[in-house]
Amino acid sequence: xxxxxxxxxxxxxxxxxQSKYSNFSVGCAxxxxxxxxxxxxxIESAAYPSTMCAERVAIYSAISQGITNFKSIAVVSPLxxxxxxxxxxxxxxxxxxxxxxxxxxxxxxxxxxxxKDLLPYPFG
Ligand code: THU
Numbered sequence: 218x219x220x221x222x223x224x225x226x227x228x229x230x231x232x233x234x235q236s237k238y239s240n241f242s243v244g245c246a247x248x249x250x251x252x253x254x255x256x257x258x259x260i261e262s263a264a265y266p267s268t269m270c271a272e273r274v275a276i277y278s279a280i281s282q283g284i285t286n287f288k289s290i291a292v293v294s295p296l297x298x299x300x301x302x303x304x305x306x307x308x309x310x311x312x313x314x315x316x317x318x319x320x321x322x323x324x325x326x327x328x329x330x331x332x333k334d335l336l337p338y339p340f341g
Contacts, residue, residue, distance in 0.1 A: 220291065220318045223248055224327055227291040227320070230256035230271065237261065243271035243294040247279055247312075250286035255279040272304040276311055289316045297321030297328070305336040 223246050231244025238261045245257040257275025261268040272292060279287070290312060292300060297319055300308060308317070309332045317335070320327040332339075 218248055218252065218254075218289075220289070220316070220327060220329070221325075223254070223289060223291040224293060224318055224320045226254050226256065227293040227318075228323060230258050230275070231293050231322075232258075234258040234271065235260045238263075238265065238268075241295060243292065243298070245271040245275040245290065245292050247275050247290045248288040249279065249284050250288060252288075253284065255282075255284065270301060270304050272300050273307055276307055280311060285311070287312050287315055289318065291318040291320070291327075293320050293322060295322055297324070299330065299335060305332065306340065308332050309336050309339045310341060 226246035227244040230246055231242050234242035236242045243259040247255045255275050257271045259271045317330045318327050
């Protein structure tokens with residue numbers, strides 16, 4: 218699967234975001250080693266700190282399904298935002314050195330990053 222197709226999956230995931238407090242919808246799609254797609258979207262709560270990011274929703278969902286090997290991850294948001302600190306930590310621990318494709322909503326352009334650049338000197 219090429220990056221554009223995985224970003225298209227992340228865009229589908231973004232549509233499921235529950236983001237009424239921030240109005241900032243994020244979608245994530247992870248390609249597993251056996252070519253499954255796992256979606257994640259941000260899920261916000263009236264108790265704000267209970268909110269969970271799209272990336273961690275996808276990663277935790279995959280792991281809870283017994284999936285632990287991944288090929289790539291795509292993240293779509295209104296600003297083409299890079300993953301937050303806690304998501305970087307979890308990507309480092311559970312996804313490792315795979316391409317992270319990042320795109321601003323439906324833009325055709327995307328960036329490719331690796332966790333070693335986004336999270337140098339990681340804990341653990
Ligand atoms: N958010 C994500 O889903 N992923 C990130 O890496 C950063 C932030 C969400 C959390 C919250 O619902 C909204 O974006 C605004 O911070």
